[in-house]
Amino acid sequence: MKRFFLIFAIFICSISYSQNNFNYNFTINTTFTANENFGEYDAYFDEVDWSIIAPRALMLRSGIDVNIVKRLTAGINLGFDWHPDLEVLAVPYFLDSKFSVFQVDDDKLYIRVGVGKLLKFGESFERGTYNIVGIGYHISTIKKYSVIVSMDFHQKKIANFENGRLNSLSFGMGMSFL
Numbered sequence: 237m238k239r240f241f242l243i244f245a246i247f248i249c250s251i252s253y254s255q256n257n258f259n260y261n262f263t264i265n266t267t268f269t270a271n272e273n274f275g276e277y278d279a280y281f282d283e284v285d286w287s288i289i290a291p292r293a294l295m296l297r298s299g300i301d302v303n304i305v306k307r308l309t310a311g312i313n314l315g316f317d318w319h320p321d322l323e324v325l326a327v328p329y330f331l332d333s334k335f336s337v338f339q340v341d342d343d344k345l346y347i348r349v350g351v352g353k354l355l356k357f358g359e360s361f362e363r364g365t366y367n368i369v370g371i372g373y374h375i376s377t378i379k380k381y382s383v384i385v386s387m388d389f390h391q392k393k394i395a396n397f398e399n400g401r402l403n404s405l406s407f408g409m410g411m412s413f414l
Contacts, residue, residue: 257303261311263384263410265295293319295390295406299332307336313350317392324402326392327355328366342376354392364394374412384410 271290278285299313310333317326330352338345348370356363370388377383385408392402 259301259412259414261297261299261301261384261410261412263297263386263408265297265386265388265406265408266291267293267295267404267406292321293317293404293406295408297408297410301334301412307339309334313352317390319402319404322402324362324392324394324397325360326362326364326366326394327357328352328392329355330366330368332368334372342374342382344374346372346374348372348386348388354394362392362394362397364392366393367391380414382412382414384408384412386410 268289269292271285271287273285273290274288276285277283295315295317297313297315299311301309301311303309310331313328313330313332315326315328315330317324317328319325330350332348332350334346334348336344336346348368350366350368352366354362354364354366368388368390370386372384372386372388375383375385388406388408390402390404390406393400394402
């Protein structure tokens with residue numbers, strides 16, 4: 237935990253010395269699985285459920301990114317993960333870096349890698365480690381915000397979970413503010 241606060245302090249110092257080279261981002265991700273109720277009658281909606289896939293988890297991410305060089309950014313993030321089918325609540329905090337593979341003007345396709353931990357707030361929340369690898373597209377606009385579309389692979393290592401970890405592939409959308 238002391239190492240995290242040291243890295244956080246260094247990160248805040250780098251933000252204070254950078255001039256408009258940082259931004260705030262927020263994304264909403266979800267995972268999809270095969271619909272277990274496919275073809276069955278849903279009394280609540282009064283119709284047959286014909287959707288093949290169904291959303292299974294909700295992941296919220298919020299973070300601050302700093303531009304290190306033209307194609308590389310580093311960030312600190314905080315999230316909230318809810319897997320209702322598995323009864324898992326997690327609050328990951330992690331450091332990540334994004335490398336722009338392809339960039340045209342201010343639009344960029346990037347690869348993301350991050351590592352962190354899961355916070356334990358109470359009995360309902362899990363403790364463990366967190367890893368993320370993904371790809372995303374940053375779409376700039378004329379305004380002071382941009383749109384983010386991403387696909388991420390998340391791995392949560394949880395001690396009391398089946399096989400010791402929870403792996404998920406999520407699709408997300410979000411915004412980045414300058």
